[in-house]
Amino acid sequence: MSINEQFNQNLYLVDLLKPLNYEPIRAGFGRGLKKAGLINNNVVAACADLTESTQMNLFKEQFPERFFEIGVAEQNLVTLGSGLAALNKIPFVSSYAAFSPGRNWEQIRTTICLNDRPVKIVGSHAGVSVGPDGATHQMLEDIALMRVLPNMKVFAPADSVEAEKITLAMSSDPKPNYIRLAREKTAIITTEKTPFQIGQGYILTKGGDISLMATGTMSAQALLASELLYKEGIDAEVVHLPTIKPLDEQTILKSAMKTRKVITIEEAQVNGGFGSAVAEVLSENYPVRMKRLGIYDRFGESGSPDQLIKFFKLDSQGIKEQVLSFLKSF
Amino acid sequence: MTKYSIEQLELIATRIREDIIDMLLHAGSGHSAGPLGLADIFTVLYFDILNHDPKNPDWEERDILLLSNGHCVPVRYAAMAEAGYFKKEELKTLRQFGSRLQGHPERLRLPGLENTSGPLGCGLSQAAGMALGLRLNKMNGRRIYVVMGDGEIDEGNIWEAAMLIPKYKLNSITAILDRNNIQIDGPTEEVMPLEELRRKWESFNWHVIEIDGNNIEAIIDALNMAQTIVEKPVIIIAHTIPGKGVDFMEKDFRWHGIPPNSEQAKLALKELRTLGGKIKSEHQ
Incomplete structure (x- = not known):
């Protein structure tokens, strides 16, 4: 059989x-974010000096005025996100998962979760499949860190096709969200x-x-x-x-x-x-x-x-x- | 909005100080020095500068006031009650179970609060996000005020935002730094030297205004001047006296994080009630 x-x-x-x-899951996120931006003017994006590797460049090219480069400053990244969300924006904020939410957990807790602002935290390059970069960059604790937070929803797509759908769903969800992305090409098992x-x-x-x-x-x-x-x-x-x-x-x-x-x-x-x-x-x-x-x-x-x-x-x-x-x- | 005279504002500041002492006495815990030192700044913000409507806290054209050093929230609660956001009786519920007046401010619990704060260092970043939001929404008339403590700027997060705000020319933001020289473990210059403070902010491309943060007139002038400066974001370094108005609390870092007991509160209130004249004489 x-x-x-x-x-x-x-x-x-x-x-x-x-x-x-095979395709990196993050590629689907990039497409989904651009789509979300086309559907909803309030979708904005910010990145901490990893725009291309978190695949935010598609959004940045399409909506330069709605994209903000924060530099290597992950605490500022998410906290600025909470400020944008206060003005009815739907901010997607991206970095590597090891740094965000790895470095800025308290800001996420206080200014996003307790404050209940719909900031969308995008943690790319999660898992050991980051590869040669080694342990510092292989985020393994993000699921535990994020799922313990009240108000936070946590997603881990199976492939790039699903990542695109999840990104769109996040853009219309009124709560704080975390999405976990991987660097390496991953087998595509779902379809449109x-x-x-x-x-x-x-x-x-x-x-x-x-x-x-x-x-x-x-x-x-x-x-x-x-x-x-x-x-x-x-x-x-x-x-x-x-x-x-x-x-x-x-x-x-x-x-x-x-x-x-x-x-x-x-x-x-x-x-x-x-x-x-x-x-x-x-x-x-x-x-x-x-x-x-x-x-x-x-x-x-x-x-x-x-x-x-x-x-x-x-x-x-x-x-x-x-x-x-x-x-x-x- | 009603325009108040300097004398009227000084009286309001004294009432806010009295309310702070009362609140802290009832609460049995909380911070004394910072809120007392900030009373004049909050008086000017709520009664002279802010475009706001206490009866409609979510008014879409309001100015935004962010309190970054959330532990100083008693001064904000007292100013809000004085302005009519809620009845003064409610001040006595500070820090009690079920109160809307949480020990550190929670936006979702009390209309009129713009942020949830306490863990330090976040206000300037939130202001940056809001200023970008205002710009995208084409809400050009609204301003953002963010009050920070001096000990608070030990936090790296502050300097991340300090770099970003000039980059995006977010001149709808006016930052107010409460330079009272104390923090929990002692004088700021012993705990973690901050000087030269003016040069630090200037080198980050901010326009710096330095004032006596307990002088109502100086505060009004500085906040008005800040609105006219568009080339750079403005930070007002407001030199305040921690515990201002209560002799035994003034300039003593040990009052940073504790409330008065009932004897001390009585003494403090007695001093505050004679303060009207004292402030006046200082300014003459």
Whole structure:
């Protein structure tokens, strides 16, 4: 049976058995921001000296008067955003995730979240797949930092196509938002027709043996891992959760009730991150055996993105192995 | 807006000081020195300079006043009550459970506040964002005032904004720096030397006006002059006396972060009630 037959037809995913296309997730953000700017005059953007690498240049070229270069000053970046939002603007403020929200968390907390201003924080180059830049630039703690803040919504798109949709959705959401982007080219698994709604999780492929719940760059890897597992006789259900906060508890619980075994996968610290968020939902509502895949209380290091993803066992092969050893453990 | 005479404004400033002492006594915690030192500046802002409407705090043409050093908010609450934003009785709820008058100001709780502050160093950046917003919205008549503390400018965030504001020529902003020379751990020049302050701001491309921040007339003049200077953003370095009006609090950094007890409050109020004459004589 073709792997594609198991897929949720309603989601219009790409054909996984054909060669996949790759594109950095941040490219989709850049397109989405420009679109949002065309739809809504109040959308503005500011960047901390990383305009091209966070892909804000598309917006800047289209709307030079609505783009502000802040320089290497991430505290100013987000706080200025809260001021713009006070005048009915919808500011997207971008940098690398290691610096924003890495350096300016308190300003985000006080002037954006407690002050409840709809600033859109764009953290690019998250995860170990940043590669050669090394640990300083490989942000792994951003999910934990952002999801703990009241009023804040947190997104991690699976691919560039979804990033574009999330960016548009953010531009009409009245709350503070954080979106996590990756540097490296990531497999495109969704299409224009694939739905996205804030707070909605999606069952990418149905299965009864185990639930693989993934976010961001790991959703494509989870999908590929499910194919490898299928060949080993394991019928995995892949749940993609592009909104980390608010989490789609219903979809998580429904899948867990079916499979009674859950693996979470994220390119981030498991402590306090996405896996922790899923664990909170399960332990309070329907405890099942679970394991969180991701980075375990350590920093990344230099290397090629592929090397690092393999080293941390977050490629499809690594995920498959970790799932198999989890299943053998009880 | 009613124009008040200097004498009337001085009386208002004294009432604001009395209210600050009362509020802090009831609250049992809070900052004394900063708010007392800022009373004259807040009097001038609320009763002479700001284009505002206490009955319609969200009025779309209002000027924006940002208090960056949120711990000085008792002076803002007292000035707002005096201006009619809310009844004076409410001042006694400062820092109490359920009060709209939070220990540090929260915009969402009290109409008329423009920002949520307390963690220091953010006001100038917020002013910058708002000034860009005003420009994009073509709201050219509105002005932004941001009050900062001197200890506060230890924060790097302030200097990030200080660089950006001249870059974008955001001359709708007037910054007011409360130069009272104290912070929690002691005199500013011991904790973290700030001088030469004027040259620092000038080198960041700001126009600097230095005044006696407890002189009502000087404050009015400086704020009016600031509106006429369009080449550069303006910062008014206002030299104030921390604890101004209460002899035993004046210039003593230990009063930065504590309220008076009831005996001290009685003494303070007694002094303040005779202050009207005192200020006058100083100016004569």
